[in-house]
Amino acid sequence: MEFTPIIGLEVHVQLLTKSKLFCGCPNLFNPDNPNVQTCPVCIGLPGSLPVMNQEALRLSQKTAMALNLNLANFTKWDRKQYYYPDLPKAYQISQFDLPFSYDGWVEVTLPSSGETTKVRLIRAHLEEDAGKNMHDESGRGGDSKVDLNRTGTPLLEIVSEPDIRSAEEARVFLEELRLLLRYIEVSDCNMQEGSMRCDANVNLHVHEDGEKIPTPIVEVKNLNSFRGVEAAIEHEIKRQIKAWETDRKRIGDVPKETRGWDADRGQTFGQRGKEDAADYRYFPDPDLVPVTTTDEQFDAIRATLCVFPADRRNSYVSDLGLSDYDASVIVDQGREYADYFDEVTSVCGDGKQAANWLTQDVQRELNDRKIEIAEFSILASVLGTVLQKIVKGEITIKSGRAVFTELLAQSDDGSDVTANSVDTIIADKGLGKVQDTGKIDIAIQAVIGNERNAKAVEDVRGGKQQAVGPLIGQVMRELKGADAGSVRQMIIDKLTS
Amino acid sequence: MDITGSTTGQLLDAMQNGTVSAVEVTQAYLNEISAHGETVGAFLSVDSEGSLTQAAEVDRKRSSGESLGKLAGLPVAVKDNICTKGLATTCASRMLENFVPPYDAHVTTQLQNADAIIIGKANLDEFAMGSSTENSALQVTRNPWNIDHAPGGSSGGSAAAVGARLASMGIGSDTGGSIRQPASFCGVVGMKPTYGRVSRYGLVAFASSLDQIGPFATDVTGTARLLESIAGYDVRDSTSVDRPVPGYSATVEQPLENLRVGVVSEFFGEGIDSDVDASIRAAIDVYRSLGAEVSEVSLPHTRYAVATYYLIACSEASSNLARYDGVHYGRRAEQFENMIDMYAASRAEGFGAEVKRRIMLGVFALSEGYSDQYYLKGLKVRRLIRNDFDAAFENVDVLAGPTCPTPAFKIGELVDDPLQMYLSDICTISANLAGIPGVSVPAGFSSNGLPIGLQLLAGPFEEEKLLRAARMFERETVWHTKRPSFS
Amino acid sequence: MLSPEDVQKVATLARLKLSEEELEQIGHQLGEILDYVAVLDEVDVSEVEPMAHVADVFNAFRADETRVSLPREESLSNAPKTDGKYFLVPQILENA
Numbered sequence A: 001m002e003f004t005p006i007i008g009l010e011v012h013v014q015l016l017t018k019s020k021l022f023c024g025c026p027n028l029f030n031p032d033n034p035n036v037q038t039c040p041v042c043i044g045l046p047g048s049l050p051v052m053n054q055e056a057l058r059l060s061q062k063t064a065m066a067l068n069l070n071l072a073n074f075t076k077w078d079r080k081q082y083y084y085p086d087l088p089k090a091y092q093i094s095q096f097d098l099p100f101s102y103d104g105w106v107e108v109t110l111p112s113s114g115e116t117t118k119v120r121l122i123r124a125h126l127e128e129d130a131g132k133n134m135h136d137e138s139g140r141g142g143d144s145k146v147d148l149n150r151t152g153t154p155l156l157e158i159v160s161e162p163d164i165r166s167a168e169e170a171r172v173f174l175e176e177l178r179l180l181l182r183y184i185e186v187s188d189c190n191m192q193e194g195s196m197r198c199d200a201n202v203n204l205h206v207h208e209d210g211e212k213i214p215t216p217i218v219e220v221k222n223l224n225s226f227r228g229v230e231a232a233i234e235h236e237i238k239r240q241i242k243a244w245e246t247d248r249k250r251i252g253d254v255p256k257e258t259r260g261w262d263a264d265r266g267q268t269f270g271q272r273g274k275e276d277a278a279d280y281r282y283f284p285d286p287d288l289v290p291v292t293t294t295d296e297q298f299d300a301i302r303a304t305l306c307v308f309p310a311d312r313r314n315s316y317v318s319d320l321g322l323s324d325y326d327a328s329v330i331v332d333q334g335r336e337y338a339d340y341f342d343e344v345t346s347v348c349g350d351g352k353q354a355a356n357w358l359t360q361d362v363q364r365e366l367n368d369r370k371i372e373i374a375e376f377s378i379l380a381s382v383l384g385t386v387l388q389k390i391v392k393g394e395i396t397i398k399s400g401r402a403v404f405t406e407l408l409a410q411s412d413d414g415s416d417v418t419a420n421s422v423d424t425i426i427a428d429k430g431l432g433k434v435q436d437t438g439k440i441d442i443a444i445q446a447v448i449g450n451e452r453n454a455k456a457v458e459d460v461r462g463g464k465q466q467a468v469g470p471l472i473g474q475v476m477r478e479l480k481g482a483d484a485g486s487v488r489q490m491i492i493d494k495l496t497s
Numbered sequence B: 001m002d003i004t005g006s007t008t009g010q011l012l013d014a015m016q017n018g019t020v021s022a023v024e025v026t027q028a029y030l031n032e033i034s035a036h037g038e039t040v041g042a043f044l045s046v047d048s049e050g051s052l053t054q055a056a057e058v059d060r061k062r063s064s065g066e067s068l069g070k071l072a073g074l075p076v077a078v079k080d081n082i083c084t085k086g087l088a089t090t091c092a093s094r095m096l097e098n099f100v101p102p103y104d105a106h107v108t109t110q111l112q113n114a115d116a117i118i119i120g121k122a123n124l125d126e127f128a129m130g131s132s133t134e135n136s137a138l139q140v141t142r143n144p145w146n147i148d149h150a151p152g153g154s155s156g157g158s159a160a161a162v163g164a165r166l167a168s169m170g171i172g173s174d175t176g177g178s179i180r181q182p183a184s185f186c187g188v189v190g191m192k193p194t195y196g197r198v199s200r201y202g203l204v205a206f207a208s209s210l211d212q213i214g215p216f217a218t219d220v221t222g223t224a225r226l227l228e229s230i231a232g233y234d235v236r237d238s239t240s241v242d243r244p245v246p247g248y249s250a251t252v253e254q255p256l257e258n259l260r261v262g263v264v265s266e267f268f269g270e271g272i273d274s275d276v277d278a279s280i281r282a283a284i285d286v287y288r289s290l291g292a293e294v295s296e297v298s299l300p301h302t303r304y305a306v307a308t309y310y311l312i313a314c315s316e317a318s319s320n321l322a323r324y325d326g327v328h329y330g331r332r333a334e335q336f337e338n339m340i341d342m343y344a345a346s347r348a349e350g351f352g353a354e355v356k357r358r359i360m361l362g363v364f365a366l367s368e369g370y371s372d373q374y375y376l377k378g379l380k381v382r383r384l385i386r387n388d389f390d391a392a393f394e395n396v397d398v399l400a401g402p403t404c405p406t407p408a409f410k411i412g413e414l415v416d417d418p419l420q421m422y423l424s425d426i427c428t429i430s431a432n433l434a435g436i437p438g439v440s441v442p443a444g445f446s447s448n449g450l451p452i453g454l455q456l457l458a459g460p461f462e463e464e465k466l467l468r469a470a471r472m473f474e475r476e477t478v479w480h481t482k483r484p485s486f487s
Numbered sequence C: 001m002l003s004p005e006d007v008q009k010v011a012t013l014a015r016l017k018l019s020e021e022e023l024e025q026i027g028h029q030l031g032e033i034l035d036y037v038a039v040l041d042e043v044d045v046s047e048v049e050p051m052a053h054v055a056d057v058f059n060a061f062r063a064d065e066t067r068v069s070l071p072r073e074e075s076l077s078n079a080p081k082t083d084g085k086y087f088l089v090p091q092i093l094e095n096a
């Protein structure tokens, strides 16, 4: 049987504002202290009215720019009506026919094939989040609990076209989305805490006798980890293949099904269908006025944007000569990591050198210490200074490592390490490359003239180049920071010319 | 001094002169409430203790020379759909019978800042849905001019309280005539300001795009004084308009020169009571006698106003009232099978027949497959109605006509005929759809002794002009000085 | 005219538990009102923009600043049932 999986995602992302979307309650994840971030507006008390948080709109528009979405100069608010205990007004303030943005795309590269594709976006709109219901787990049918701390948190809903063709692509799309939103600092996209949530619409196009037959669409709800998204879609594709083989149902034969994901059992499961199809009865919210944004205002927001991850990867490859792999490793660690890299590169002037150090020495320390780049005690400017000395040939890579180790040791002891510390360490430990050939000459003469080395000197003269090693070692011990390569050449020149 | 027979201006002067104290004023009204309150049924709750405390505070401020607000010591009846922190706010519904808001409406705060005395919360049609106050689930309110008749509605409690002189002023809300129509029925002045002129923050919503809070008083000057104290921009209401509030009471005595009055032909159509017709025509003659230029004006889409209004108002109401589901506040049914059933049972118990009817109409008008035909069509006709007014105000300063085609009907007369009841709002509804201000002033009595109201309408934010035009008429007539026999 | 099924469907959407009698009465009254509303069929609105807001107000914003929330006991003070921390509702049937 030949088939193509057809997958579209709906992603909900909480915005990083200080206050909620329509009231001044704090926007904080606070599950342990229920119903303390609530007020007449977000409890939906009779008579209360919403007033829009301007920053939520700004962050949304910024996001739309990063997602290549078109921005609307005119947008408005609508009420979406349904009943649930975590939705106190029994309607959600959302956007229906005139969202603030539409028609965009995200580029994703699949690790398995290296192939790059564009996933198109239908729209992104802004809405308020609901609260949280907690069900009685005892099975005795006890009351459910409702916490409204989250009610009214600004939420961005991003809807993709069904352009995704595999579970892997869905995961990579989400990862790229998270990276992008974190880069532009609009959301922390923490799936565990629910600041990023995903629903997947999945069906198959079965290819049979030259015909393309779409199977019924299934919506898998509330996926709350990247692995979950991938596994649930994978499972759903397999399940749908089996279903097609047994019932041969096509799209339209049955109403759209909603399924949940049981991560423990690795299965999607049918949720009891609603007796009545939803009828959200959208209409413009009379309590909120429309919003207009001029192109000049859009330009002002655009001017605050950072370089996006995809552009950054490209420029690392083409401008700095990094490999695709290294460029991705650096960019995918997040904006602070890439910013650190950029600063090291700009101080030392060599992207490749910076990339080597970051992906090896620095990364090893971060892993060992289980910290993020932001917590790393050697600032980018300091590491850049060390690497600059290597690049200029003032110290060897080996000496650079020694300086790096010493910087870490000093900061572990509680001192602040600066670019000046680098010079001090080099001076104190005599790690500077000895540039004075006269000095080196004297040292070589002394070693060659030493009785103990008579045999080695003879061997080198006789053409046994490997005998030069111990001689280099002695010279180097005498002159910390001399370049081993030049010392070797000078000894050979002296003995064989 | 006849305290409760005085106007707000007379009371303010007397308190200023030291003739009476604020406590004496409040006590006089409380005495009237004790004597006639039960007959009229205007109040759902009376805050005797709190109002005397407030009055004593006003007296203290006055004697210590502290600055006082514009309404210092004036008792006001506040419609019970306006939130008062710590005081029950029931909307005359079983649903909110025990609801005590943890916050004040903007208007409540404004009244307190003006040192007014909130003497009690006034009855209304449940959630302000109705034209007679008969839809109150909690109490019957009677017309002070004839207790067999309805006070009008939905702000019937506030209008009856002022009409019966149980309060010096009243606060109501007007969604389709709910201030002007009861003002007309109870023989007092009532005004609906321009949409956005007074903050709706803390007004329990019926139809958000139509609701507007406004004042009642026994005369135009009192109305102007109360309006200027409650009007103004409020950041908590996104639909409130940020423009300065003129000092209405300072200019209200100035007659308008070259006043052009448009008489709305459609307001004198089929169904108009002959006494009403005669009184309003006489009122228009008063303007003629004052030198105003009077002309006939047509608002051609008036015929569609009631239908348009019910589609829009009920659609919004069905959404605004969805929140009463027995979860976070309000009534919860005792018997139910599961959560869904709890919602439906609580709402069935908590809402009265008219509220249910309007919610049903609104849900239907917004539902899939019907919303274009009903809700959206309503929004489009609404624009045509507004366009009629814009065109009319190019040629006239104010529009005039009856507030209601009939004087107060009998209690029980129309309750079984909702459509007929809706049609009694024919003259008031258009102003809400268009968002313009309107005022009803006493303009005569029917042969059986019931008050008749003259309605004046003006363009958006022309409250000052409207009040001055109303005062021009009032000054020439005695209707506003008449009092119901027992008061 | 609305069928009894239509009326029941609306009542379900409206979350109103109506008796047979009420369904019939409201159905009848809705029918009358809809007949009356049909007067709007006379109006040609093909060129008319809907008017959801009557005032020309745009961009009513609030700065992103936090304000003091209500104390929990006040937030819960009007709730029919609580445990002092949460609003309590009868067991929610998933997706019901």
Ligand SMILES: [Mg+2]
Residues within 6 Å of the ligand: A094, A127, A157
């Ligand atoms: Mg959504």
Ligand SMILES: [Zn+2]
Residues within 6 Å of the ligand: A020, A023, A024, A025, A037, A038, A039, A040, A041, A042, A043, A152
């Ligand atoms: Zn809040």
